[in-house]
Amino acid sequence: MLFRTLFTGILLTAGALAQTSSFPKPSYFRETFQKTQTKVELKDPVRLKDFVADGKLELSLKHFLELVMANNTDIQLQLISLEIPKNNIEAAFGVWDPRALASFNTTRSTTVPTNATTAQNASSLTKSLIQPYNLQYSQTLPEGLSYTASFSGAKNSQTNSYNNYNPSLTANVRMSVTQPLIQNRGSYVNRIPLMMAQSSYRIAETVLRQQLLTLVNTAETAYWNVVSARENVRVAESGQSNASEFLKYMQKQLELGALSPLDIYNPQQSLANAELSVSQAKFALAQAEDALRHQVGADLDPEVRKLPISLTESVDLGPADSMAVDREQAVTKALANHPAMQQALQKLDSDDLGIQSAKNGLLPNLAFSVYYQSNGTGGMFDPSRSTIVGSGGPTSVIPGGITDALGQMFGFGYPAYYAGLTLNLPIRNRAASAAMATATVQKRTDMLNLRNQQQGIRLNILNGVTKLEGAKEQLKLAKTAMDFAQKNLDAENTKFQLGTEINQNVINAQNVLVQAEAAVVTNQVGVRLNLLNLLTQTGELLDERGIVIK
Numbered sequence: 200m201l202f203r204t205l206f207t208g209i210l211l212t213a214g215a216l217a218q219t220s221s222f223p224k225p226s227y228f229r230e231t232f233q234k235t236q237t238k239v240e241l242k243d244p245v246r247l248k249d250f251v252a253d254g255k256l257e258l259s260l261k262h263f264l265e266l267v268m269a270n271n272t273d274i275q276l277q278l279i280s281l282e283i284p285k286n287n288i289e290a291a292f293g294v295w296d297p298r299a300l301a302s303f304n305t306t307r308s309t310t311v312p313t314n315a316t317t318a319q320n321a322s323s324l325t326k327s328l329i330q331p332y333n334l335q336y337s338q339t340l341p342e343g344l345s346y347t348a349s350f351s352g353a354k355n356s357q358t359n360s361y362n363n364y365n366p367s368l369t370a371n372v373r374m375s376v377t378q379p380l381i382q383n384r385g386s387y388v389n390r391i392p393l394m395m396a397q398s399s400y401r402i403a404e405t406v407l408r409q410q411l412l413t414l415v416n417t418a419e420t421a422y423w424n425v426v427s428a429r430e431n432v433r434v435a436e437s438g439q440s441n442a443s444e445f446l447k448y449m450q451k452q453l454e455l456g457a458l459s460p461l462d463i464y465n466p467q468q469s470l471a472n473a474e475l476s477v478s479q480a481k482f483a484l485a486q487a488e489d490a491l492r493h494q495v496g497a498d499l500d501p502e503v504r505k506l507p508i509s510l511t512e513s514v515d516l517g518p519a520d521s522m523a524v525d526r527e528q529a530v531t532k533a534l535a536n537h538p539a540m541q542q543a544l545q546k547l548d549s550d551d552l553g554i555q556s557a558k559n560g561l562l563p564n565l566a567f568s569v570y571y572q573s574n575g576t577g578g579m580f581d582p583s584r585s586t587i588v589g590s591g592g593p594t595s596v597i598p599g600g601i602t603d604a605l606g607q608m609f610g611f612g613y614p615a616y617y618a619g620l621t622l623n624l625p626i627r628n629r630a631a632s633a634a635m636a637t638a639t640v641q642k643r644t645d646m647l648n649l650r651n652q653q654q655g656i657r658l659n660i661l662n663g664v665t666k667l668e669g670a671k672e673q674l675k676l677a678k679t680a681m682d683f684a685q686k687n688l689d690a691e692n693t694k695f696q697l698g699t700e701i702n703q704n705v706i707n708a709q710n711v712l713v714q715a716e717a718a719v720v721t722n723q724v725g726v727r728l729n730l731l732n733l734l735t736q737t738g739e740l741l742d743e744r745g746i747v748i749k
Contacts (some may be wrong), residue, residue, distance in 0.1 A: 200202035243272040244496035247503045255498065255509040260422060261468040263495065263510075264744050267418045270496030277410045291393040297338040305330045327357040328366070340387045343379045348372075352604065368577045370604040375570035375617075382562040391556045398549040401662035408741070408748065416735045418494045420728060421630055425491050426514050427724040428484035434720060435480040438713035439473035441688075445705060446470050454656065462702055469706045476713070514723045522730065524667060528739055530660045536738035537656055541651040559633040564623035572615040577603025654737070663733040668727045674722040677715070684708070684715035 223474075248271060250262055331353040337346040349372070356366035383389060390488040443733035446466040488508050492498045514521065527550070534540055583625060609615060688708040694700035733739040741748070 202737065214593060239596050239681065244499050244503075246270075247495065247497055247500055251503070251506060252509075254506065256506045257509045257511065258422075258495075259511045260419070261745070263422050263491075264415065264418065264746065266495035266497075267415070268746060270499075271414065271418065271494055274393065274411065274414050277407055281400075281403055281407055283728045284396070284403040288393070288396045291396040292343070293391070294389075295339055295341055297336065300333065300335040300337075303330070303332045309367050310656050324359055327355070330354040341387065343383045343389050344351040344376065346374070346376045348374050368604045369575070370449065370577075370601070370608045371572055371574040372608055373570055375568065377566055377568045377641040380565040380567055382559055388555065388559045391552050391559070395549055395552050395556075398552065400547060402545045402549070404705065404748075405538040405542040405545060408738075410541070411748065412735050412738065412740055413742055416636050416731060417710055418729055419744075420489070421491045422495050422510065422512070422726050423514075423727050423731075425484070425487040425508065426485055426512060427500065427720060428480065429488040429510065430514050430575060430720040430723075431717060432480040432484050434713060434716040435473065435477040437710065437716065439470070441712070442466070442470040442473040442706075445702075450703060465503055465703055465706055469541050469709065471712075475587060492745040514720060514727070516726055518722070522667070522726075523671075524664050524733065526661060526664050529664055532658045532739060533660050534653060537736070539652050540656065542650075543645065543652045547642065547649065550638065550645055553638040553641065555637070557631065557638040561628060561633040563625070564621075566621045567619075568621065569618045570616075570618075573608050573611045574613045574615065575604040575607030575610070577605075577607070630692070631703070659736045660733070663729065663736045667726070667733055669724040669728040670722060674719070674726055677718040677722045681712070681715040681719050684712040688712050 236490075244266075246266060247256070250257055250266070306327075308329075310326050310327075331351070333349065333351040335349040337345065337348060350370070351373075352368065352370035354366055354368050378384075387648045446469070448461055448468045449458060453460065453463055462620070489506060493506055497503045562576040688705075688711075691705045691708040693701055695702060695705050730741070734743055
């Protein structure tokens with residue numbers, strides 16, 4: 200008797216204690232009942248002033264990318280997008296969350312008179328008070344089994360009643376279990392929604408990595424655009440310096456009478472064109488610097504955005520021969536590392552889960568259910584209200600209460616048992632068949648998409664390697680052309696000083712040299728950008744730049 204009472208008490212309290220990690224804690228009440236805060240405050244850009252030196256924002260490529268990852272708004276948007284699929288995983292666990300239910304009702308009523316005699320005699324009217332209550336705890340387990348533990352009862356008080364108990368108190372405790380036997384049976388099939396949510400999260404991670412590859416590529420391109428613009432300013436200023444020196448030389452010749460006044464206009468026009476080129480290069484540099492400030496969030500800081508920018512990286516990569524790339528090896532790396540490939544492979548895993556879920560929907564639903572219930576009754580016992588005549592028992596009222604009902608209930612003297620099977624057998628299930636066909640078609644589609652990704656990545660890598668090799672070769676030729684342009688300018692200056700050459704040819708040689716130097720800068724930056732794009736295509740850019748996603 201004592202053992203059964205303790206066992207039932209443990210079953211009833213198990214539900215109340217099952218969620219101690221969330222319900223009783225103060226954090227549960229704060230999360231549930233505190234006022235919802237809809238205001239969102241964005242943090243200011245960080246670490247910008249750490250790289251201010253001598254009144255300039257001095258950045259190496261590594262430090263620049265650190266600021267990009269910390270402050271770039273587009274990157275922050277991509278990082279926060281991962282929270283939604285993470286929350287979906289948490290929501291998938293909600294199927295197995297326990298539920299507690301408590302209810303209490305009270306109803307007081309007076310019967311409507313059925314004849315004139317009943318209406319005139321107040322004592323003949325029937326008045327009743329019914330107060331049912333119920334406490335219930337239920338949960339579904341990952342294996343598909345669902346159970347319910349409940350404690351319920353009622354107080355029933357009625358005038359003109361012929362029941363022995365008035366008021367009567369009832370109590371019962373019930374344990375019920377339902378186990379699916381075919382459909383939804385086992386932990387694997389019931390965890391499919393959770394595994395699909397986890398697969399969606401992994402897909403979101405690959406999408407995030409792919410987006411970060413693009414955004415880091417864009418940011419680093421902005422860095423090299425500033426370097427390129429800075430070098431173009433240097434080239435334009437060098438051309439302006441040469442034009443200015445040549446104009447000074449020509450003015451001395453004019454002052455000495457060795458030159459016709461009509462010959463001074465060509466050097467003056469050359470200097471004016473050089474000054475125009477410098478002005479254009481400086482404005483292009485200002486635009487490139489504004490774009491770079493946007494990448495690191497410096498445009499959000501009133502103090503830092505006014506500072507000039509100093510980039511420490513050189514545009515020259517060194518010997519181009521040291522950047523040899525093996526085509527097939529690069530393709531192999533891309534197929535193993537590129538987020539698009541990982542995303543396509545992860546979709547196939549998700550498709551397998553979808554097929555298993557659709558297969559489960561085709562199965563008949565056979566469930567086995569059992570329950571055990573113990574009842575008890577108590578209250579004020581009045582033998583005079585009994586309809587049994589000649590009982591010969593006591594006629595005085597015997598006091599009682601809820602303890603009588605609970606004693607009978609926990610005494611398990613009045614049990615009820617139930618066991619049953621329920622079969623839901625659809626004669627024809629077109630919706631489930633269509634879902635199965637759709638899941639199969641989806642996997643075939645994703646298989647073709649995987650092949651398409653493989654072909655596309657291979658083509659992109661081969662094109663990237665070809666462009667890099669072409670950029671390296673063009674850089675070599677541009678440097679050769681610059682050397683010849685410098686030698687030609689030196690030769691033209693010498694011939695002009697000897698009087699065997701006109702000044703127009705010297706000016707032309709100066710312009711050719713400026714164009715050759717600009718071509719070298721353009722091709723140096725082109726090698727940098729093509730190498731950057733190749734690292735992006737192979738998926739190695741983040742690792743090469745030391746960027747880790749947490």
